[in-house]
Amino acid sequence: MTEKFNSIERCDCNVIHEDIVNQVRDKMPQEESLYDLAELFKVFGDSTRIRILWALHEAEMCVCDIAVLLNMTQSAISHQLRVLKQANLVKNRKEGKVVCYSLVDDHVREIFDQGLIHINEK
Amino acid sequence: MTEKFNSIERCDCNVIHEDIVNQVRDKMPQEESLYDLAELFKVFGDSTRIRILWALHEAEMCVCDIAVLLNMTQSAISHQLRVLKQANLVKNRKEGKVVCYSLVDDHVREIFDQGLIHINEK
DNA sequence: TAGTTATATGAGCATTTATTCAAGTGTTTT
């Protein structure tokens, strides 16, 4: 939101390619959309969270089960589940003392798959 | 690779849900795949890089043009292009002094789209 | 050859982030 109008030096290219740059500028989505998109991918950009998401894609699980599965502390898992929930990727359900987490929808799987396609094609 | 065998306390859940946890464990991809996947998404998880990728999806561009388009220094753009190249998302082509960058393939667009589907559905 | 242009790179700095630790909440069990 804090648009900057600093002293980015222009070069000859900018003049030569002015039309191209302007065309691209017009086609770019609004700053906010791209920021949100980056925020979403940032959530996927951590191996702990990726592993949690993958696990939840297989089955609904409680915090302590995920902790044992990934061999990490409950606290660490709980912190990351919070991030995942804020990103609207997981939801939870209370069953007595236990809190069960699951995926909100199946987008996660599709995003995974796209990523894997890229990785497996190098 | 450095597998940890620390003192993650087991709870009653782990015993009750032992079968589920083991099933999920068996289905989980190898640690390395998920790590690579996280690394890929980490690259997408920055708004500068997302904006560069989006721009390159519209047109092949040189470093200084991208810098002007995004109103950032050439140095900052160059650093990020390096990250994108290491992730095998962009390639470059030298034309005299000028270095032109473009997308390696169209996976980027597909990964974008999956992300946008999720964002637009809250 | 000297100077300019376009880009790359390394060090430094400020910010973000993932985990740990300690303490707190709410539920169940004894």
Add this chain to the structure above:
DNA sequence: AAAACACTTGAATAAATGCTCATATAACTA
């Protein structure tokens, strides 16, 4: 009621990260 249990939360810390600044490189130009 007290203790145990599953989980959450906030502060602290170490590591990672993005940008800036100065400098280096490589190609073009005068």
